[in-house]
Amino acid sequence: MRVPLLDLPRQHALVRDDVAARIARLFESQQFIMGPAVEEFESAFRDFVGCGYAVGMSSGTDAQLAILMAMRIGPGDAVLTSPYTFFATAGCIHRCGAEPVFADVTGDSLNLDPEKLREFLESRCTAGPDGSLLTPRGNRLRAILPVHLFGMCCPMDEILALAERFGLAVIEDAAQAAGAEYPGAGGTINAGAIAESAYFSFFPTKNLGGAGDGGIAVCRDPEFAERLRLMRNHGMGQQYFHREVGGNFRLDALQAAVVHAKLPHLAGWNAARRRNAAHYARAFAARGLDGFVRTPPAPLPGFENSHIYHQYAVRARDRDALMAHLRAADIGCAIYYPVPLHLQECFAYLGHRAGDFPVAEAAARESLALPIFPELRPEEIEAVADAISAFYKQPR
Template sequence: MQIRLIDLKKQYESIKHEADPKVLEILSSSNYIMGQNVKEFEKEICEYLGVKYAVSVGNGTDALVIALKALGIGQGDEVITSPYTFFATAESISSVGATPIFVDVRLDTFNIDPSKIEEKITPRTKAIMPVHIFGQPADMDEIIEIAKKYNLYVIEDACQAIGAEYKNKKVGSLGDIACFSFFPTKNLGCAGDGGMITTNNDKLATICKALRTHGSGIDGEKAYNLLNNVKETASQNDNSDNTVYNPLKYYNYIVGHNSRLDEIQAAILRIKLRELDRWNNLRKEHAEYYNESLKDTSFVTPFKDINIKHVYHMYILQSERRAEVVSYLKDNGIATGIYYPVPLHLQKAYTELGYKLGDLPNAEYLSERTFAIPVYPELTEEQRQYIVNVLRKFE
């Protein structure tokens, strides 16, 4: 039996009857950029997450960069974040000229440890960027309390966690601003790249809208007025065709980016959004099956806090014999993934920050032990039984 870590073909087949006609409809419409599907998807994300604004962008990394810029974070500033995550988290901070300050993680949840944050705060600290890693929300009450105490922003990196909940509130609605990725392998993934910024702050939403499209047009003018305390308001609506010719895009007010979600991706995401909760529940069922089936083995199964809803973007096991078990699973047709083999503070790109082995022991410990096994929604009962049987035989 051959089992992929993530099977995107199976997911496509489940929505093919809806997706194919919609893609052809968009192609024949010739309206490809920032059209009605994008507007409707942003509205639907707001309703799903319970937020006031959703600003779609080209990818999750751009979402993080634009969110940081909207908050005015830049050269000389510091942002506290996790070392146990994908590189884009820290990369976005560096991209705006700020410095990522890494705080060690909890061994159980893999999320940033709030008890270790305050000691890293300096006069240059401007924000805390918790990561809801693998679909498990971080300890947001403690993080928000610290942020308020020191007058810091909270930027949720929710790129792996759409649909997850912290104390009955969706991630993406908890901090000052939040970021999502729709990379194909995510719980809600498109057929290419895509991202989203969410916030309840009017000013931040306006600036993000301007930054995603070169700081131009009506959104650019509004952002410029907000940033420069200009009382004038834009008097016209930008309803021009964004694909062929929009004269307003040639009036630029702030320096921004070219980071837009296209119509085809938005249409596919709208279809998948309707399935997201069901798919996340299937991931949860698979995770619970693994937890029960492996509880008397040497494998350490994922911890789940009682106050949260985990959406299992990845199902992560721990083993002292990781290399052996990964090789064994491969020999038996089961794909795995190692997340993450090198914690961010020890990446070559951050050598100049001066971290050394032993500085953040929990992140380093996890990077040596953790690996992912398949948990995608389309996984069959036969497949997951086979995975468990192979793992138990390894013992």
């Protein structure tokens, strides 16, 4: 049985009419840049996340860049993030002229490990003359950027406490976590509303995906929201008067219309992803695959929305051979991510070596994402489990 990694046409069938109606209205208005479609989506998304302000952006990458620029992060600064994430997270830090610094992840969630973070802050950084925290390369550490990888929030209570202790800002990379909840000490809170600012991606394959690139930045503070709006429009307050240099980071009205049509479905889609993840866990256990395939963490007890399985990445023994076997059987799978960021060629100047972040490096060798999209059928999950079982049980 052919099982695709993702099947967007199945999703489109559910939202076709609403998407078409919104796009038809937009074409009637011909207001493609900013305007009501963007503003209406921004307030719907703000309400969904439960944050103060939402500012639509041209992609998740541009949303991150706008946040860093609005914080005036630049040369001489540093931002700490995970070495095991999509490239943009560290790429944007570099593009601002700042130094990307890393701390290793935990073996289960593959999210930033607060213990490793604490170790880095306490023993690798030094106090600068003005009381700032300097990285080993001598740059001023300004912020921690935890990535809620694969749809599960980082341990934010610990991260926020460390940030406060060391005087650092916190920016959430929630690109993969729209609708995920964090059961924090102060109550359950949505990804994106935990720290002072955050960003999401609407890349078509995301759990809330547009019909092209799109993203959004969210924040608590009204003045910061104003700075984000300034950054997304060339630093322009009054027309053709530029207070600062920003960029064209505007969310297309067309994309806003598409993701607005999909937003009411997101909670149900996330629940379906969770059901699929639970089905995989049962199917692997029934086939005795526990020693071969390590499943991603289950949602935290009592907090089912704490994992929305944006990706369902297992840790697999003999991963590359398993991937070849699945692809030969017409089962979609992918590696997120084959090279951790500290070992990327473009970051060679940071001087990292293999072994610096062993947990991230092991994940890059072992992790394999399986189909998890909401419309995946039970028999397709069984077929994936059968194919994996056939691979490990074959005489080799």
